[in-house]
Amino acid sequence: MCEFIILFLYFAAINSRINKHKYHTKLQFMAKELTSRSENYSQWYNDLVIKADLAEASAVRGCMVIKPYGYAIWEKIQGQLDRMFKETGHVNAYFPLFIPKSFFSKEAEHVEGFAKECAVVTHYRLRNDDQGKGLVVDENAKLEEELIIRPTSETIIWNTYKNWIQSYRDLPILINQWANVVRWEMRTRLFLRTTEFLWQEGHTAHATREEALEETLKMLQVYATFAEEYMALPVIKGVKTESEKFAGAIDTYTIETLMQDGKALQGGTSHFLGQNFARAFDVKFLNREGQLDLVWATSWGVTTRLIGALIMAHSDDNGLILPPKLAPIHVVIVPIHKNEEQLSQISAKAEVLKKELESKGLSVKYDGRDTHKPGWKFAEYELKGVPVRLAIGPRDLENNTVEVARRDTLEKMIVPADTVGTYIPELLANIQENIFRRASGFREKNTHRVNTWDEFREVAEVKGGFAYAHWDGTSETEAKIKEETKATIRCIPLDNEPEEGKCIYSGKPSKQRVLFAVAY
RNA sequence: CGGGGUGUAGCGCAGUUGGCUAGCGCGCCACGUUCGGGACGUGGAGGCCGGAAGUUCGAGUCUUCUCACCCCGACCA
Incomplete structure (x- = not known):
């Protein structure tokens, strides 16, 4: 208690120092070349994905290349979710990309749901054509049984679980896999709907209905917590109707989010599969009473679509706005200088600040490139949604200050350089909270x-x-x-x-x- | 998969009733001046005009086919 009060007073003192030096400027310029949301929301989204360097269309129809900055966001999402899965007792494993066609036909509703969008492997060899047509499929290398490229893995997994489960002592099985899946879509949009996408799929097996239901809801809650606390995205938890539920599930639970254009986006799903897959794959276990019973199942997943949600929920006409907890770079430092000597002085100062912030667990980039002007860099990092920007110029050297700009509100203020180490982590927490509050306010209003x-x-x-x-x-x-x-x-x-x-x-x-x- | 549209330099575009060496802006490279909100000057590099076939003395331009992408529908996380 005593420490708490001291800590509080300490922060209060810092804040009053900052306030003396603080000034606010609302910036009005627009990012060049980015379509505004009001003009064309869907074009704004497309522009933003490309210009923020998150992803691009590939040479393969409907498939995207996730570029390093976009993938870095996915890695942040993965990292946190993976921790949360482990904390709830799950382990990772990996199952094949290919699924024998016959596995698919075993669960009637499941086939029905996915059959229309499956990629199928029919051959296993190419050869050079005698007539000079180049590389052709070798008709002599036709597969006995065609392989489906997984649109989801329930069938291959339950075919495998059958061999792992004999008694209640083998249960529960709590497995997750990080993988790619393919669903042959007609119309695609980067992150929101692509033919191939990355996801995580949890597949669990339980001895009782109650336990499986509990697991389904537990993972729904993990998703909800992740969305709200990390993505800063308020969600509504609920159950899907019969027509919207997963093909093969008894019940599908969902977290639903609202985008800035007023459209909803499903952020994650958790399925109570009942005994459907156990029945289809004949997965039985001996229970405590010594009787054979079908195993109860769940599956749950989130995809790279979450990145689309992140973009559409928070960003503005200047570019991305990333919640600090998922931003690959928390702080960027930009030097402002007139000559080499100034630059080296500023660089030295920036490196000190960088180290200090990194020691607090923050990811900091110092952009000392001489090939772009400060204004260009400001715009660039705003486009990329870096939550906090520090600018250091000759005036700051003189006064021992830095200019701090926050991405969410575009406010700028001058703060004493010595306070940066405590002020920035606080500011990041504040930004995280503000983005969530803003999204919540938007949802309430709509x-x-x-x-x-x-x-x-x-x-x-x-x-x-x-x-x-x-x-x-x-x-x-x-x-x-x-x-x-x-x-x-x-x-x-x-x-x-x-x-x-x-x-x-x-x-x-x-x-x-x-x-x-x-x-x- | 149905309807509409667009393909010309890395990106965005212009290119006349078919005619000479295919242009412009941004970006890129070099040098110099700049640097507190996307700098400027000078010089330079970069094109099988989406692909194939056809009409023609001659095709970026006309015809047919094909492929890709974008928008609107049906399907989906």
Whole structure:
């Protein structure tokens, strides 16, 4: 308690020192060449992915190259999620990219759901054509059984689990894998929907229904915590309707997020698979009572799509805004100098600050390149969403100060150089919080409780955002609503309060509101 | 997979009723002056005009086919 008070007073003292030197400037310039959100939101997104150097289209239709800066964000996401999976008792493993076609047909709903978008390997050899047509498929090298490139791994995994499980003592199995999957999509967009994408898929096996259900919800909560605390993205947890659930699941749980254009984006899913896959692959175990029983299953995943969510939730017309906890670079230091001598003095000072900040666990980049002017660098790092920028010029050398600029608000202030080591970590925490608060505020402003069909249509077709509305619980009504407005039921929220009402479409009685939105 | 659009230098574009050595801006390279919000000057490099076939004395330009990408629908994380 005593330490706490001392610490508090210490920070208060620093803050008052900073305030003396503080000035605010709201910057009005626009980043060159970046389409504004109001002009064309979807173009803004495309521009941003390219200009921030996150990814680009590849020579392969529908597939992207994730560039180093984009991949660095994915590595931050992976790193944190992997820690959280381990903390909840999971281990990593790896299963094959190829799945024998026959495995797929074993679970009826599952095939039904994925058959339309599978890439299939039919041959295993190429040869040089005798007629000079170049390299051709060797028809003599046809596979006995075609291989599917995994769109998801339930089938190969449950085929394997069958051999691992004999008794309740072999359970639970709590495995995750980091992998790539392929789903042959017609229309693709960088990060949001590509033919090949990276993801993580957890596959667990349990002795009881209760335990599997608990696992499903536990991992949903891991995703929700990750989204809110790391991505600074508020989520709504819920369960999918029959028509929106995973092919082969009993229930699909989801975290739903809202993007700046008013469209919803599913951030992660956790499936309660019941005994469906155990039945399909004949995975039985001897329970404590000495009876054979089918194993209970879950699976759960998030994909590189999260990077798309990160971009669309927070960024502005100047470029990316990354939450500090997922930013590859926390702080960039830019020198401002008139000559070589000044540059070397400033560099020396910058290196000291860099070391100090790095000792606090921050990732710091000093950009001492002489090939670009400071203004160019400012714009560049704003485009890339680096949360904090320090600028050091001759005036700062004289006054022993640095200029601190925060990316989320574009505010600039002068602070004493000696306080940087304590001030910056605080500022980063503050930015993380502010971004989350801003996204939450946006979501609140764009969440509507609607009671009539007209109100509903206005949200779906004009205003955008989430609509809480009564629904009669039938797939028919759900399909009609989608057909007429493009809005879908994102989920039935877990924290729903029961409420008597009438379905906005059919007028039939309803016991609760469900969450509707037009979605990505 | 249906409807619409675009392919000319790394990127964004111009290129006339078919005609001479295919241009412009940005970027790139060299040198110099600059550097507290995307600097400027001078010089330079860079093109099988998406690909194939055809019409023609002659094709970036006309015809056919093909491929890729973008936008709108159906499908999806």
